[in-house]
Structures are given as structure tokens and as C-alpha cells.
Amino acid sequence: MNSTLAILAVLDGISYAALVFLVSVGLSLIFGVLRVVNVAHGSLYAFGAYLAATFSIKVAPLSPWLTYPALLAASVVIGVVCGGFIERFLLRPLYGRDDVLQLLITFAAFMIMDNLQRLIWGVQPIFAAEPLKLLPNVTVFGVNYTSYQVILLPGVALMTLFGLRYFLRHTLAGAVIMAVTEDREASTSIGIDARRVYFVTFIIGASLAALGGALASPTTSLVPGMGADMIVLSFAVAATAGLGQIEGTALTALMIGLTRAFVIYLQPEFEVLVPYLLMVLVLLVRPYGLFGATQVRKI
Amino acid sequence: MTRRIKPITTAAVIFFLVSAVAPLFVSSWATLFALILAKGIVVLGIVLLLQAGQVSFGHAMFFAIGAYTSAFWGKYIGGGDILLYLVLGGISSTVFGLIVGLFVVRYREIFFGMLNLAFSMVLWSLLEKMFPYTNGADGIRVARPGLLGFVFTPETFQYVILYVSLLIAAAAFYGVQRYLESPLGHMLRAIKSNETRLEYLGMSARRVLLIGYVISAFLGGIGGTLVAIIQQIATPEFGFWTKSGEFVFIAILGGGAHAFGAFAGAAMFEWVRFYAAAHLADSWQLILGVVLIVIILYAPNGLIGLRQRYRQSGKRGR
Numbered sequence: 001m002n003s004t005l006a007i008l009a010v011l012d013g014i015s016y017a018a019l020v021f022l023v024s025v026g027l028s029l030i031f032g033v034l035r036v037v038n039v040a041h042g043s044l045y046a047f048g049a050y051l052a053a054t055f056s057i058k059v060a061p062l063s064p065w066l067t068y069p070a071l072l073a074a075s076v077v078i079g080v081v082c083g084g085f086i087e088r089f090l091l092r093p094l095y096g097r098d099d100v101l102q103l104l105i106t107f108a109a110f111m112i113m114d115n116l117q118r119l120i121w122g123v124q125p126i127f128a129a130e131p132l133k134l135l136p137n138v139t140v141f142g143v144n145y146t147s148y149q150v151i152l153l154p155g156v157a158l159m160t161l162f163g164l165r166y167f168l169r170h171t172l173a174g175a176v177i178m179a180v181t182e183d184r185e186a187s188t189s190i191g192i193d194a195r196r197v198y199f200v201t202f203i204i205g206a207s208l209a210a211l212g213g214a215l216a217s218p219t220t221s222l223v224p225g226m227g228a229d230m231i232v233l234s235f236a237v238a239a240t241a242g243l244g245q246i247e248g249t250a251l252t253a254l255m256i257g258l259t260r261a262f263v264i265y266l267q268p269e270f271e272v273l274v275p276y277l278l279m280v281l282v283l284l285v286r287p288y289g290l291f292g293a294t295q296v297r298k299i
Numbered sequence: 300m301t302r303r304i305k306p307i308t309t310a311a312v313i314f315f316l317v318s319a320v321a322p323l324f325v326s327s328w329a330t331l332f333a334l335i336l337a338k339g340i341v342v343l344g345i346v347l348l349l350q351a352g353q354v355s356f357g358h359a360m361f362f363a364i365g366a367y368t369s370a371f372w373g374k375y376i377g378g379g380d381i382l383l384y385l386v387l388g389g390i391s392s393t394v395f396g397l398i399v400g401l402f403v404v405r406y407r408e409i410f411f412g413m414l415n416l417a418f419s420m421v422l423w424s425l426l427e428k429m430f431p432y433t434n435g436a437d438g439i440r441v442a443r444p445g446l447l448g449f450v451f452t453p454e455t456f457q458y459v460i461l462y463v464s465l466l467i468a469a470a471a472f473y474g475v476q477r478y479l480e481s482p483l484g485h486m487l488r489a490i491k492s493n494e495t496r497l498e499y500l501g502m503s504a505r506r507v508l509l510i511g512y513v514i515s516a517f518l519g520g521i522g523g524t525l526v527a528i529i530q531q532i533a534t535p536e537f538g539f540w541t542k543s544g545e546f547v548f549i550a551i552l553g554g555g556a557h558a559f560g561a562f563a564g565a566a567m568f569e570w571v572r573f574y575a576a577a578h579l580a581d582s583w584q585l586i587l588g589v590v591l592i593v594i595i596l597y598a599p600n601g602l603i604g605l606r607q608r609y610r611q612s613g614k615r616g617r
Contacts, residue, residue: 037409039544093596099408100354104551105595107544111588119581232420232540239413269428276420283417284402287410 007143009261015149017257018157019216023230024237025160025249026208032244033181033201035099039106040086041209042231043113048078048210049217049226050121053128056217060130067131071217075210082113083206087199095198110231118224125221132218153215160208161250168246177201181244209234236279242292252290307603308476311559314566315469322461329457333529335562335569336464340471341522342549342561344515347475349555350484351508352491356412356543357419360399361392361516363426363538365523368392370439370533379444381463384524392520393513400512404505407494419538426535438534441527464525468562471518475558478514487511548587552594554601563602 027041055070090105131148138147168174179187180197188194213230220226237256241248260274282290318336322329341362348355365388372387373379403414426433433439443456451459478484486507489497494504527533536542545568553564571590575583598605 090592090596097599100349100547100551100555101595101599103354103356103412104544104547105592107548108588108591108595110544111584111591115582115585115588119585228539228541232416235413236417236420239417243409269430272424272428273421276417276424279417280414280421283410283414287406287414 003141004143005265006262007141008145009265010258011140011143011145011150012264013258013261014254015153015219016261017253018153019212019219020234020237020257021157021250021253022160022212022215023209024234024241024253025164025246026205026212027231027234028238028241028243028245028249029164029208030202030205031238033177034091034198036091036102036106037235038086038202038205039103039231040082040109040113041106041205041234042227042229043110043117044078044082044206044209044227045213045216045230045234046117046222046227047082047113048075048213049222050117050126050213051078051210052214052217053126053222054121056128056130064130064134067128067134071131071214072211075207075214078210078213079203079207082210083203084199086206087202091202092195092198110227114224114227117227121222123224125223127221129218149219156211156215157250160211161246164246173200233275236275240275240279240282240289242286242289245289245291248289248291307557307559310603311472311562314559314562315465315472319462319465322458326454326457329461330529331569331573333457333461333464334526335565336461336468337522337525337529338546338549338569339522339562339565340464340468340525341519342546342553342565343471343475343558344518344522345546345550346553346555346558346561347479347487347511347515347518349550350479350491351487351511353407353411353508354547355403355415355515356540356547357415357417358515358519358546359538359540359542360415360419360422361396361519362523362526362542362546363419363422363533363535364388364392364395365520365525366441366527366533366537367426367433367439368520369444369524369527370441373442373444374439379442380448381444381446381460381528384444384528385463385467385521388520388524389517392523393517396513396516396520397509400509400516404508404512416540416543419543420540423535423538423540426538433535436535438532438536441531441533443531444528460525460529464529467521467525471521472558472562475514475518479558483507483510548591550601551599552591552601554603556600557603560601560603567602 023041023045027038030036030038052071052074055074056067059066059070086106086109090109091102094102094105132146135147135152137144138150140150168178176187176192177197180192180194184194237253238249240256241252256275256278259278260271263274264271286292318332322332341358345355345358368388368391369379369384372384399418403411406414427436443451443453445451446459446463479487486497486502490504490508497504497507523537549564549568550561551564552567553560553562568587571587572583575586579586594601
């Protein structure tokens, strides 16, 4: 492997990690606060991608620069409408009930959304590369790469990382979310509306998944099944990091992104295997994840 | 207790009789019922683990192992017999169940589910990407096997496999029933209700769960072998996480409290899929999703819980 290929692999890895991070951190946030594994998370990612593509194909003739706000708008719409619906009407009646049921109802949401996606957008691949083509290419150590992938995507991911950190640790709304996560009963007793906290958190997490999808849409063709692939991948990242760990998720996403990129150049057939193998190895040794501190119930 | 279970056992007997007789009148039902029974066997394994309060979101791995055992035998050794396939599928899934089980029974709840998922995804990516051996996403065709040296035409074969599935399903149902009523089965339930107390009684919760896990892996492998023979193909999708989700779905749909829930759920699931796919080609998944939501929100004990709830509604509400 020569140095050009190595740099190419690093750049691939970083841009991939940025997308995976956005989706995984949403999943992790939802689990951290609501204690629910959102199986429909991958579908929110796919819906975000499809809606973003639809929007940007619509606005591109007016001005190609409008595609950027279109991507953002798509992710907010999906996050608020789909995410809000799932939390309000599916999860809310189940709080305090069996965990299996909460998991399974998001699985039902996944099935429905997967089907709707086929009905709405069909099964033919959709391309909407406008935002990717708009930005110039950059040269990194002699390797030519799109600035969308090496600057914009990691930039958004870093902004999300620091934004979330700031929001959760330095704002009142964040403090309220942390309080409910820490002790729901105590926080309810001092007048915090835990339901609203759950609702808002779920929408934030869902929007992050949709944002990941929206930002991914210019770089890849949209096909049925992308949601099902993304949910296990993001779950692998979130679980390897330790569910609920925000910074850990970023590091793990980077680690998995880079490993995967190198494996693609060296041994392409093992590409899909990498994240899951890492997940098995890490979970066997540290079931609470690399960065998780929660004690596992082990008797 | 016995008074509550008896009507369900009657329902189970009626169900098995119907699946034996009904396909004689409508030949397209032979494959449908064979699939229901085969899937019911897999879900029986999920129900078993639900007794211990554990949900495996990776059980499709044993399903795929069973299916691929027959596929590999057909591809590399050739010739084959239903009985041989079942024995091999049973052995390979039991061995894998034991190996994976040794790791996963150390954990509970979300960690148990997560590790299962991780293992199953490793298997899935191997099946998908080891193209030279597994044909990748296309899967491996499983040629129609004979039974004890007899060779069948496709028309007779669908009945042969139906009755083989029926026999195994009935045996598995009876076996699981007996197991759950045995001291070992009660210990399995105790993991859900109070694991600490189980340990204080001097039992090893891990070993109890491991036994349950291996049995459930075995059932998954047998079900997978049957489905591979019925559909005459094994694809990586058999081991994908959505398949695992489907099995848990069927278990909850039928009702995780009783072994018959597995078959009640499988019957409902495959019926909806069979008819929805025929009439509304593109939206069977949508319909099943809505059915699942309705069941979870309004009948969390599943189909078999409906009757119980109806009877108890006078006594206490919930």
C-alpha cells in the first residue's frame, strides 16, 4: 500500500466516520435518556436522505446553493414529524412497561417506514449529487478529494459533537435532560416534565439520524435497504462506544471508519465484517462499551 | 395453573390437526402450513428465552446455520436426505449455540441482546461476503432432497415436507412444554422473576440459561433447515437482523407466556403475509407493522393472551 492510497483511505475513513457519528450519536442520545433502543433509527436516516434528495432536486433549478438549506430542512422535517410521531404515539404509552415491547414497537415503526419508503420513492436508485458538485475539490497531501466530504462533513460532525456537549452541560435545557436521565422520579418531583424531555430528546436524536441521511444523500445513491444497513452499523458504533457516551461515539466512529477504509483498500471482502467483529470483540471484554461506565448487571 | 393451560393445549391440538388436514383440500396451503410450522419451531426457541426474560436480537444466526448446513452439504457433498439434513442442522446449530451461549449467558437484558446481535451480524457478513463459498447475496440453492431413499415429485414433496414439519413441530411443542414444566424450566423462569434468589438456592443461573439457550439454538437450526428445504434456498438474509426481529415479533404477536404462542403467532404472521402479498403486493410489511403496533398497544400478551384477558376482565383490569 503506497502513501497515496493510505491518504485516500484516511480521507475516506474520516468522511465516512463523520456520517456514521451523526447517526450513532442520535441513537446513543435516545438510549441514554429514554433507555430505548430505537430500531427505526435507520429508517429515519433513510427518510432524511430521500427527502433531502427530493428537496434538492426541486430547488436545484432555482439556485444550486439552495440545496444546502434544503438538506437541513429535510432533516428537521423528518426529525420533528416522524420522530415526534414515534415518541408521542408509539413509545409514550409504553413507558414503564416491558423493555421488549418498547424495542419491538420501534421495530414495527421500522417495518412500516421501510415499506412506505418503497411506496413513496420506489425501488430505483436515486441520485442527487448537486451539493457535492458545488464545492470545489481540495488537495490533501497530493490527493484530490471533494471538500464536501473532507471539510463539510467532518465540520458538521465536530459542530454536532461540541454543540451537544455544550447543550447538555452548559444550558438549562441540557441540565434538565441530564437530570431526568440521572433520576427521573426526583426530577419529576421538583417540577420537571419528564415526558416533554423524552419528547424533545427523541426529536433531537431523530433529527440527527435524518441529518446524517441528508448529508449522505449527495455522496451515495439512495436504495431500499439503506436504512436497515445503517441501523445495525450505527448500533454497532454506539454499543462499541458504550450506549449514552457522546465523545466515545465520536472516537469509535472514527476508529471504525478508518479501519473500514483501510480494509476496503487491502481486503475489500471484509469491509462489512469490520464493525461487527470489533463490536463482538469489544463487547466480550467490555459489555458496557469502550467508554461506558455503567455497571452491567452481572450475577 | 393447569386449568389455565388446558384450553391452550386443546387449541394447540386443533391447530396441529388443521395443519394436517386443511392442505389436503387446498394444495397451495401445503407450503404455507409447512412454513408456519417451521417458523413456529424457531419462535419456540425465542419463547423459551422469553421465559427467562431475555430477548435475543440475533437468533436468526442459528436459523441461518441450520439452513446453510444443508446448503453446504448439497453444494460440496451432494445428494441429501431430509433426515440427514435435519440431523446435521441440529448438530451444527447446537454446537454453535453452545459456543456462542458460553459467552452470551454471562449477560442480561440489553447486553444479552446486543451480543447476540453482534454475533449474528458477523455471521451475516461472512455469508454475504465469502462469495466463493457462499455465492454471496444470491445464496445457495438447496436441491429437493429425498426421504429415507425415496424420491418425490414436487407435488408429493410439498406434502412430505409438510408432514415432516408437522411431526417435528408437534414433538418440539410437546418437548418445550415438558421442559418448561420441569424443575429446569422453572429455574429458567426464575431467572426472570428473581435471579439472585435462584443463585441463593445453590443453582447456577448461567448454566440454567445456557441449557435454555442451547435448546433454543437447536430449535432455530431445525427450523432453518426446514425452511431451506421448503424454499429450496439459503440466503444470507436468513441471518440478517431483520429476520431476528421478525422472530421476536412473531413471539410477541402470539404471546410469549406459553409455548403455543409461537405457533399462533407464526400462523397469524404467515397468513397475513401470504394474503397481503397476494392482494396488496407492495404493502404486506406495512400491514404487519400496523398489526404489531395494535397488538403491543392493546394486547401485550399476544393472541393467546386475548382469551385469557377476556376471561379475567371481570376479575381485574390491566
